[in-house]
Amino acid sequence: MLDDTGLKMMELGGKGYCCSQIMVMLALDEMGRDNPDLIRAASGLCNGLGDCSGVCGVYTGAAVLLGLYGGKGEDMEEPADVLPLMLEELRDWFVDATTHYGGTACKDILDGQCGQPDTTRCGGLVAATYARIREILVDNGLDPSEGRSLS
Numbered sequence: 001m002l003d004d005t006g007l008k009m010m011e012l013g014g015k016g017y018c019c020s021q022i023m024v025m026l027a028l029d030e031m032g033r034d035n036p037d038l039i040r041a042a043s044g045l046c047n048g049l050g051d052c053s054g055v056c057g058v059y060t061g062a063a064v065l066l067g068l069y070g071g072k073g074e075d076m077e078e079p080a081d082v083l084p085l086m087l088e089e090l091r092d093w094f095v096d097a098t099t100h101y102g103g104t105a106c107k108d109i110l111d112g113q114c115g116q117p118d119t120t121r122c123g124g125l126v127a128a129t130y131a132r133i134r135e136i137l138v139d140n141g142l143d144p145s146e147g148r149s150l151s
Contacts, residue, residue: 009126013119018046019126020061026130027065031147038068048106052114056106058125059094062133063087069142082140089136097128 005026012022020042028035045061048054066087070080080086095104101121102108109121134144 005130006123006127009123013123018043018057019122020045020057020064022126023058023061023065023130023133024068027068027133027144027147030145032145033147047114052106052110054106055104056094056098056109056125058122058129059090059104062090062094062129065133066090066136069137069144069147070140080140080142082142086136086140090133093132094129097125097132 008026008029009022012025017025017039021039024035024039024042028038042061042064044050045057045064048056049060054060066083070083070086072079098104098109101111107114109125137144
């Protein structure tokens with residue numbers, strides 16, 4: 001049975017959003033925010049950076065989320081000290097989570113069948129990665145429902 005996040009992911013995928021965009025949209029939804037520019041920007045990470053040869057969009061989208069919570073966004077703002085550690089935790093976890101696919105590239109995860117995401121593989125990876133991002137944030141003292149303020 002699907003939980004609310006799983007249902008939301010299916011709904012967004014059905015509307016034509018890719019994995020990296022769905023990652024961003026889940027976080028924005030949790031924060032109660034809208035940011036169409038960020039969602040559009042995340043489309044550049046879709047399908048392994050466009051041709052399936054690059055790193056999975058779930059991973060790059062997750063890295064964007066960590067930057068959204070911990071990165072510098074204004075002149076007078078400093079990045080969170082924990083950002084490099086959070087990115088390292090994500091990398092280590094994602095590499096481990098995709099080992100059975102043979103790598104972190106989109107083509108590895110999709111077993112060379114590029115062009116159409118596999119709802120089971122990609123959907124499961126989005127759900128697991130989003131849950132892991134939430135854990136990383138909480139473990140590092142950041143509230144997934146708040147994020148940084150948008151001035």
